Amino acid sequence: MSATPLLQAHGLARYYGGHRAIEGVSLEVQAGEVLGLLGPNGAGKSTTLGIVSGNLAPSAGQVMIDGIDLIERPRQAKQYIGYLPEHPPLYDDLAVDEYLRYCARLHGIRRTDLPAALDRAKARTGLDEAGRALIGTLSKGFRQRVGIAQALIHRPRLIILDEPTVGLDPLQIREIRELIVELRSEHAVILSTHILAEVQAVCDRVHIIHRGHTVFADTLTNLAARGRSTSLLTAFAAAPDTETLSAIDGVTAVHALGTGRFRLEHGVDADPAEAVAAAACAGGWGLRELHPEHQSLEQVFMQAVYAETREEIPA
Ligand code: ATP
Numbered sequence: 001m002s003a004t005p006l007l008q009a010h011g012l013a014r015y016y017g018g019h020r021a022i023e024g025v026s027l028e029v030q031a032g033e034v035l036g037l038l039g040p041n042g043a044g045k046s047t048t049l050g051i052v053s054g055n056l057a058p059s060a061g062q063v064m065i066d067g068i069d070l071i072e073r074p075r076q077a078k079q080y081i082g083y084l085p086e087h088p089p090l091y092d093d094l095a096v097d098e099y100l101r102y103c104a105r106l107h108g109i110r111r112t113d114l115p116a117a118l119d120r121a122k123a124r125t126g127l128d129e130a131g132r133a134l135i136g137t138l139s140k141g142f143r144q145r146v147g148i149a150q151a152l153i154h155r156p157r158l159i160i161l162d163e164p165t166v167g168l169d170p171l172q173i174r175e176i177r178e179l180i181v182e183l184r185s186e187h188a189v190i191l192s193t194h195i196l197a198e199v200q201a202v203c204d205r206v207h208i209i210h211r212g213h214t215v216f217a218d219t220l221t222n223l224a225a226r227g228r229s230t231s232l233l234t235a236f237a238a239a240p241d242t243e244t245l246s247a248i249d250g251v252t253a254v255h256a257l258g259t260g261r262f263r264l265e266h267g268v269d270a271d272p273a274e275a276v277a278a279a280a281c282a283g284g285w286g287l288r289e290l291h292p293e294h295q296s297l298e299q300v301f302m303q304a305v306y307a308e309t310r311e312e313i314p315a
Helices: 043-051 074-078 098-105 109-123 138-151 170-183 196-202 220-225 242-246 273-283 297-309
Strands: 008-015 017-031 032-040 060-066 081-084 158-162 188-193 203-211 213-219 231-236 251-258 261-266 287-292
Touching: 008 043, 008 109, 008 203, 017 043, 017 188, 017 203, 017 213, 032 043, 032 170, 032 196, 043 060, 043 158, 043 188, 060 081, 060 188, 074 109, 081 138, 098 109, 098 138, 109 170, 138 158, 138 170, 170 196, 188 196, 188 261, 196 297, 203 220, 203 297, 213 220, 220 297, 242 251, 242 261, 261 273, 273 287
Parallel strands: 032 188, 032 203, 081 158, 158 188
Antiparallel strands: 008 017, 008 060, 203 213, 231 261, 231 287, 251 261
16 A cells, blocks of 8 residues: 555535534545445535535645645646546436547547547446447436446546445446446545445445544454454244343343344353353254354444434344
8 A cells, every 4th residue: 555645635624504514524545445435314425525526615624636735736636536426417418429528528638539538438337339329318327337437537546436326226236336346456436325235345445424524434354353242143943032032141132133133242251152052952943043243334333323313223
């Protein structure tokens, strides 16, 4: 990893009148990294991405792209950035090639370089055969590919994707995720989402925003290595009732997860796994699953988001 991050954003704030959309948000992305910006609806993801892409002025804070100040030198810094907004401005009446040519010109690509830039962007996003298709006739997955193609046509070092898989069907989601993973070989990527599985599938680093503030930021590798387990996940074909499970030595709380699955909490120094297995054999419960639960992104998310709102964490 390089010493100087490709993106360094520090102390970002944005107010709409008296309303605080974000405050004190700082982000870093290294070259070759995929950063997932995660948060519930209205958390401030789009606002943050609008600012770091140079499309929204911050009320406070600094954004450096490869050492260039985005607010003081926007033209230079924006050459390094490709941006897919939450609602990309696609023109239904244009063919894919026409639209990409137009975007390429906006990014300052010279006329003589246009054919190669178009071919490359289409090849990268699986649009090779779609150049003549009218954008209005494309499926949502292909429209999203066009949006990503315009974001990378000028070969930016950083690609910013605001909710790239929202509204897509499961197959299209998988295709776009595979595309994002491929992008990493040439670009750093920031994507926003409120889908935890998306972050787990494609990201190196996660940044959780809630109510305009950062509530968690770390790599997924550190997250996986963090902390000892204090719960067991278990499943039974013929599940006992929760009272029976609660009575097992060392179990401090039981959460029914549905279809015979349970989360059994225990103290840091206790491990009731053997006792659960023994009780399952003796009771004929049909043990199907029994393993320690390491801190997952879902737990981190629930704790970070619900701890701040002081709401009860659902089981
Ligand atoms: P979503 O996942 O729903 O897109 P988000 O995390 O992207 O949400 P933002 O769109 O950044 O959140 O919004 C953050 C907060 O700022 C919200 O409370 C939103 O209502 C508010 N906000 C965003 N844009 C504006 C605006 N133009 N005028 C007033 N308030 C705004």
